[in-house]
Amino acid sequence: MKAYCRSVFLAALLASGTALGAAPESKDPIKLTIHDWTGQYITTHIMGRVLEEMGYNVEYQQADYIAQFAGLESGDLHVAMEMWETTGKQAMDESLKTGKTVDLGETGMKAIEEWWYPLYMKEKCPGLPDWKALNDCAEAFSTPETHPKGRYLGGPVTWAGFDDERAEALGLDYEVVHAGTDAALFAEIQSAYERKAPILAWVYTPHWAPIKFKGEWVEFPRYSEECYNDPKWGMNTEKAYDCGKPRGWIKKVGWKDGEAKWPCAYQAVRNFTISNQAMGEMVGEVDLDGKKVDDVVENWIKNNEDTWTKWTQCS
Amino acid sequence: MRTIFLALLTAFALAVVTSCGKDDDAPPAPEENADTTTAGPTVKVSADKTHAVQPGDEITLTIEVSGFTLDPAKMEQTNEDGVGHYRVYLDDASGADYLIEGADNSTKVTVPGDITDGSHDLRVVLHNNDRTPLEPAAEGSVLLIVYRL
Amino acid sequence: MDAATVADGVRGQRRPIPIWLVIWAVALLLTAALYLFQQLWPWAVTYPEAWTVPLRFWVSDFMKWLINSFDLGLFTFKEFTRSIAWLLQWPLDFAGGLLASGFKLAWGEEAEWFIPRLSWLAVTAVVILIGYQSGGIRLALLVGGCFLYLVIFGQWDSAMVTLSSIVIAVPIGVVLGVFIGILGFRSRRAERLIVPILDLMQTVPVFAYLVPVLFLFGFGPVAAMVATIIYATPPMVRCAMLSLKQVPTEIVEFGQMVGCSRRQLLWKIQIPSARPTLMVGVNQVIMLSLNMVIIASMIGAGGLGFDVLSSLKRLRIGEGIEAGVAITVLAIALDRISQGFANRPPSEQRDRPDSFIARYPYTTIALGIVIITSLAGTFIEGLHTFPERLQVTTGTWWNDLVSWININFFDELEAIKTWLLLNVLIPVKRFLLVLPWLAVVGMVGLAGYQLGGWRLALFTGSLALFMAVTGNWEKSMISVYLCGISVIIAALIGIPIGIYSARHERAHRVVQVVVDTLQTLPSFVYLIPVVMLFRVGDFSAMIAVVAYALAPAIRYTDHGIRQIPPSLVEAGKAFGCSRRQMLWKVQLPIALPEIMLGINQVIMMALAMLVITALVGTRDLGQEVYIALTKADTGRGIVAGLCVAFIAMISDRLISAWAQRKKKEFGLA
Incomplete structure (x- = not known):
């Protein structure tokens, strides 16, 4: 009796599970991934609201920036609105190679992620922003633990960025420390900025940090693909990564089979563009002025109806 | 039975209290900026491009002054209280190191080619007719985020 | 245990030098030899990469198969x-x-029916009722207060x-x-x-x-x-x-x-x-x-x-x-309610009256409140969703406090931190990293043998070997260093507090509340202010671990001392012990096994915190697991996780075996 009940139960489970995955029909919710920074929240929610206006069901699912590729490939997640060339390029290229995900074009924003110092450090280190001045000022940027080497606080290890390799290739007298999350990174920057203490850290934009903290980015030799791949390129002929990080695109990426399922929605996602200007202003309003992010998104939708209705024209 | 009755009574009382409290807490009327006339001229600046600014970009500034009159015709004449023009400076520059001098409510500024990547202030500083800055200083600024692409 | 043995302990009789002391001295000498002459046996000092078993790739492949093709x-x-x-x-x-x-019910294309969620008043009232049923009026008030915090501080929706x-x-x-x-x-x-x-x-x-x-x-x-x-x-x-x-x-x-x-x-x-x-x-x-x-x-x-x-x-x-405190407050409310139900004496069987209302008075009241408040909520908005205008937040005050401490005390705090780092933390870290792995595995096995025979030796030795073989030795040693220092500091702070609170009832009550809060307040909440004051690095991680692991240190010490059989305390008094002698020569030695079990728990908690501290920025096993999570690399995460588990298990078994022996010696087992 027990065995029979068990097998009926399992069969019912199986039937229910597989039956749900059967015929694709467009009322299925489109899952947009959400990460934990405001800019991406705004981008994704704007796209979500537009898709809703078009009549689609939209669901927002929180997922990690890199780990989400597993979900995008398996169809658990459908669209990711912000993949940054500066940090996500490798993961994105690898995922595109599997053939299960598809590149949905640029968002129109251009990002920078680089070594950054507060303006008041310029007095202590007059050669800045030239990277060659860094070695002369290593002591100015040092802490008791790293003395006499300077200290650079980089992003989490998963953001890559090759800062360890960069310091070595350019012969910088600096110890590269990795913050565990960006919360820790910005906590240190805020702490140092309040005390006008030295700090050299990873700052990026679109983000609220360069608006709140006045500072400048270090000028390294400009990035090129050969720099990362060919050791012979650049001033250090034996090592690669002797240049700055790429300044680049922010792209959208999606689950490939979704295009067949919601063709018009995917077209709208491809058409989505937003400028650094609009994004920068909205991020400032939410993160610095304390406005509610959903209100800011609604505002944009209200004021830019002409723009987004153009995205919804399907061929 | 008694506990049931008491519980229902408490729920009802809470309901009444909450609804009464709701009306009394109307938000106070927003305060107007009352100090315009007594505290000197103020400047409000806005720009059409403040993010991902490139060296050489042309930025359109919209300048609003209150408690002051911008008069291009009066430049280089004797000082008058409450009349004058402005100069646009980059960051801490002062004196003759200005980007543009004028009196229009809307003006175009070109970002210098040697500007560093980072945060910069575009400051609009009010000047008297005889091209001396106002005392006490009156200025408004807008933040630019510059990075070469 | 009889009075005679106590007397022996008090007088401190001498015993012959045990053989184990000799064995350990030999083991330490061998370790020193391995280290000093490492050119002869480099493979015994740093685990060679060529011998590493690529377990993490096998696990990843297995997981891929399990997930995709099984x-x-x-x-x-x-x-x-x-x-x-x-x-x-x-x-x-x-x-x-x-x-x-709330519920959205859709009929076909057009019609949509929205059933709103339960109002805050209904939920709070029902919870107060449950609290009253579980633990009387005091618990009802406590639980009511907890839920009102959620309402008033704007945490309701997320909560x-x-x-x-x-x-x-x-x-x-x-x-x-x-x-x-x-x-x-x-x-x-x-x-x-x-x-x-x-x-x-x-x-x-x-x-x-x-x-x-x-x-x-x-x-x-x-x-x-x-x-x-x-x-x-x-x-x-x-x-x-x-x-x-x-x-x-x-x-x-x-x-x-x-x-x-x-x-x-x-x-x-x-x-x-x-x-x-x-x-x-x-x-x-x-x-x-x-x-x-x-x-x-x-x-x-x-x-x-x-x-x-x-x-x-x-x-x-x-x-x-404020959000972190909301979690704590929820934890306290739910904890006390469940404890209340646990401690209630089982209800006696009486003749069951017929009417539903009389048999389930509380359920009826709850239903009644829900119905009334829901109806009222449709008319009066404030009953259903607490009006934002009435919400309170202390957010800016905390920000200002942290800023103030940052600006005024940073240099002094940095001086303390630098001293500790340069003189205690970094030397210990370097020491653990240079120890030859073979020696450490051997000594762990030796300890297992001494405390529990060859079976325990095999267990502890092979678990330790696993860390070396999978290529995680360095990171494991850094984890051991981080946890070790934190445990010692937590013990140094916690045991005296536990002793004090065991002997003073009022202190005990205050300490209980503090300990409860430390264990339920999410550590990430105070991690970020700690990073602002002490920068990213081992020191901040250590503070977070100590804060979390302090609770069991205090609790178990307190409990251990309170658990001492009164007969022993009386025997001590009979021999004329002063309070001080009582503490040092009677209470502490007898409570020691219990305290060591507490230390065991401290170690477990410290290891559990490792992954949270990875969010600050460490370079140990916790960071490995965290990186694996963000890269969706199952093998890497599981192997590093197993290493953490094995450190915990080795210390757990060794300490339990030691505590068991001591208890037997004192006749308490």
């Missing part, structure tokens, strides 16, 4: 787990709709999302735990299989198995709930097995005499008798589920955990603290 005949494993996820989605959605978001997840996860965990516990109780073979798995489940960091859970159950709140259940069920299993074993034989015999079948015996006699301990298990399930809230929100559970994380990412420390 076919059970009628359906694949993944489809099976996804079906379970789909099943779990229903109660979760129902609870979520009831408490947090309800979190609560709906807990409300589904806890019963599932309890039921699962009881069933597995019954299984372990009934069959010795099952128990031998279950107990090591429980050990692993409790010591492998959650982040390590998070990625497979995400793959198998889909990205979403259900996966987060499954991970919570996996994390929170082991204590329930242990409690179930323990409590069933502890049912007095007389009761069991009575049942058999009366003619109960095995089933009736279990359900009508054994489980009701075991209820107090079972309720302790329920309490533990609740507490652990709330501990998981932050981690669950990292994989999509939303709610209070998400609020804490996103506030802290924007450096809104005050808002993060």
Whole structure:
């Protein structure tokens, strides 16, 4: 009796599970991934609201920036609105190679992620922003633990960025420390900025940090693909990564089979563009002025109806 | 039975209290900026491009002054209280190191080619007719985020 | 233990030099030799990369196969787990709709009917009622206060999302735990299989198995709930097995005499008798589920955990603290309620009156309140959703406080930190890193042999070997260093506090509250201010670990001293011990095994914190697990997680064996 009940139960489970995955029909919710920074929240929610206006069901699912590729490939997640060339390029290229995900074009924003110092450090280190001045000022940027080497606080290890390799290739007298999350990174920057203490850290934009903290980015030799791949390129002929990080695109990426399922929605996602200007202003309003992010998104939708209705024209 | 009755009574009382409290807490009327006339001229600046600014970009500034009159015709004449023009400076520059001098409510500024990547202030500083800055200083600024692409 | 042995201890008789001292001296000499002459045996000092077993790739491949291709005949494993996820989605959605978001019922294309969620007043009133039923008027007031905090400080919406997840996860965990516990109780073979798995489940960091859970159950709140259940069920299993074993034989015999079948015996006699301990298990399930809230929100559970994380990412420390306190407050309310039900004496059987209202007075009142407040809520908005204007926040005050401390005290704090770093932390770290791995594995095995024979030696030695063989030796040593220093500091601070609170009743009450808060307030909340004051690095990580691990140090010391049989204390008094002598020569030595068990728990908690400290920026096993999570690399995470688990198990077994011996010596076992 027990065995029979068990097998009926399992069969019912199986039937229910597989039956749900059967015929694709467009009322299925489109899952947009959400990460934990405001800019991406705004981008994704704007796209979500537009898709809703078009009549689609939209669901927002929180997922990690890199780990989400597993979900995008398996169809658990459908669209990711912000993949940054500066940090996500490798993961994105690898995922595109599997053939299960598809590149949905640029968002129109251009990002920078680089070594950054507060303006008041310029007095202590007059050669800045030239990277060659860094070695002369290593002591100015040092802490008791790293003395006499300077200290650079980089992003989490998963953001890559090759800062360890960069310091070595350019012969910088600096110890590269990795913050565990960006919360820790910005906590240190805020702490140092309040005390006008030295700090050299990873700052990026679109983000609220360069608006709140006045500072400048270090000028390294400009990035090129050969720099990362060919050791012979650049001033250090034996090592690669002797240049700055790429300044680049922010792209959208999606689950490939979704295009067949919601063709018009995917077209709208491809058409989505937003400028650094609009994004920068909205991020400032939410993160610095304390406005509610959903209100800011609604505002944009209200004021830019002409723009987004153009995205919804399907061929 | 008694506990049931008491519980229902408490729920009802809470309901009444909450609804009464709701009306009394109307938000106070927003305060107007009352100090315009007594505290000197103020400047409000806005720009059409403040993010991902490139060296050489042309930025359109919209300048609003209150408690002051911008008069291009009066430049280089004797000082008058409450009349004058402005100069646009980059960051801490002062004196003759200005980007543009004028009196229009809307003006175009070109970002210098040697500007560093980072945060910069575009400051609009009010000047008297005889091209001396106002005392006490009156200025408004807008933040630019510059990075070469 | 008799008075004579106590007297011996007091007078301090000399004994001959034990042979083990010699053995250990030889072992240390060998280690020194290995280190000094490392050119001769470089392979014994630093584990050679060529000998590393690529276990993490095998595990990744296995997981890929398990997730993508494992076919059970009628359906694949993944489809099976996804079906379970789909099943779990229903109660979760129902609870979520009831408490947090309301229900949307759509009829066809056009019509949509929206049933709003329960109002804050209804939920709070029902909870107060439950509190009253569980522990009288005092508990009702406490619980009411807790929920009013949620309302007034604007935490209600997120708290309800979190609560709906807990409300589904806890019963599932309890039921699962009881069933597995019954299984372990009934069959010795099952128990031998279950107990090591429980050990692993409790010591492998959650982040390590998070990625497979995400793959198998889909990205979403259900996966987060499954991970919570996996994390929170082991204590329930242990409690179930323990409590069933502890049912007095007389009761069991009575049942058999009366003619109960095995089933009736279990359900009508054994489980009701075991209820107090079972309720302790329920309490533990609740507490652990709330501990998981932050981690669950990292994989999509939303709610209070998400609020804490996103506030802290924007450096809104005050808002993060308020959300963190909301978690603590929920934990305290649920904990006290479940403890109240555990401690209630079982109700006597009386003649059951006929009317429904008289039999279930509390349920009726609850239903009545829900109906009335819901009706009232449709007319008066403020009853349904607490008006924002009346909400309070202390957020900016906290931000200003942290800024003020930062600006005024940073240099002094930095001086202390630098001194500690340069003179204590870094030397210990370097020392542990240069120790030859072979020597460490050998000494761990030796300790196992001394305390528990060759079986324990084999166990501890092979677990230690695993860390070297999988290429994680350096990171394991850094984890050992971090936990070791933190445990020593937590012990140095906690044991004196525990001693003090054991002897002074008022201090005891205050210390209880502080300890409870330390254990339930999510550590990420105070981690970020700590980073602001002490920078990213080992020192900040150490502070976080010490804060979390302090609680068991204090608790177990307090408990151990209070547990000393009064006869021994009286014997000491009879011999004329002063209070000081009583403490140092009688109470502490006898309480030592209990205190060491507390240290054991301290070590476990310290290791559990390793992954949270990875969020600050360490370079140890915790960081490995965290990186694996963000890269969705199952093998890397599981192998590093196993290393953490093995450190925990080695220390646990060694300390338990030592404590057992000491207890036997004192005649207390």
